Amino acid sequence: MKKKFEFFSNPFEVYKETNLCGHLSNDIKFYHLNQKIPHKKTPNLFAVEKASVLGNSNIIVNKNSHAVFDSFVFSRVDNKIFGIDNKFESHENSPYIFFHYDKIKEFDEGIFLGGSWNIGHWLFNHLTKLIFFPENIMQKVPLLISDVGVKEHFLEFLNLFRIKKKNIIFLKKNTLYKFNKVYHPTMPWHVDLSGNMVITPYAIDFLRKKTVKTAKNIDKKIYIPRGNAKWRKVLNEKELINLLLKYNFKIIYPEHLSLNEQIKIGSETKWLITPFGASVNFFIFMPPGSSLLQLSSLDRKCMNQTKIFCKFSGINCFETKELSQNKFLELDDDVKINLKELEKFLKTLDF
Secondary structure: OEEEEEEOOOHHHHOEEEOHHHOOOOOOOOEEEOOOOOOOOOOOEEEEEEEEEEOOOOOEEOOOOEEOOOOOOOOOOHHHHHOOOOEEEEOOOOOOEEEEOOEEEEEEEEEEOOOOOOHHHHHHHHHHHHHHOOHHHHOOOOEEEEOOOOOHHHHHHHHHHOOOHHHEEEEOOOEEEEEEEEEEEOOOEEEOOOOOEEEOHHHHHHHHHHHOOOOOOOOEEEEOOOOOOOOOOEOOHHHHHHHHHHOOOEEOOHHHOOHHHHHHHHHOEEEEEEEOOHHHHHHHHOOOOOEEEEEOOOOOOOOOOHHHHHHHHOOEEEEOOOOEOOOOOOOOOOEOOOHHHHHHHHHOOOO
């Protein structure tokens, strides 16, 4: 079986704007980086009547099989739009895309979050879509989460909103999901069709209100390694750790800690040092006035939004100026840390 649909560029042509219980205020705005067009979009929540969700993709179609992906996916990378392992086909000179499905499942309502195997994307692209919903709604209407490698410990964050696992519909590949209504929020952090990086500061504050707790002592100095990662490794991490131990830094592995344990450690953290990558997201647990040193070159601009996220959070952010072993630093290149320069920096700090 297959279904034919086409993309539109304007969600107002396809979906109906809605505002649940007057929950949104006029203060919720996008922060635009590298604005290339004069028109600035604002965050919106749409209701799609007689909607279909195509497998574990980010595609929601209306009853006329029209869909929009600008502002509803992180970027134009295919897996961000079409999900993982779904069967889509297109034909040259045709405006239509075909979705192949093996089964149909029908439900009443759903809140579309989507999903990602990457903790940063899970937090800031998907989970923060909950800014649009009063808690009584998000606890009552099922959440639609794409089965694209969302890890079990990612779902712990839903406990902060008192959402139970039984209230989740996990979207599987090659399945056509039919709903009487789907609530479809724009992504709080994404790249739009014009190449603008778009962030909702309110979404970061919304999440941190759940993850930042008051602590008596804010004096921890921690380092989060990247030794188990597939890419962006620190080639001299062993020597780096030995240096940081001299300055009483503790080594932690968030993936081995429960969410409550991370919240407790984060609330007591004064300094975090960590390589560019998923571990910088630990800032969501750290109190305002704390500091983060990201081990990455300033040349690594792609996907590097740490400073702007920290600015919205009241956290001091620093970066090293390392280079990769290659002439130009690519997104996933490994790096060596200049330990002499790092130690010089550490000696300037009031520990």
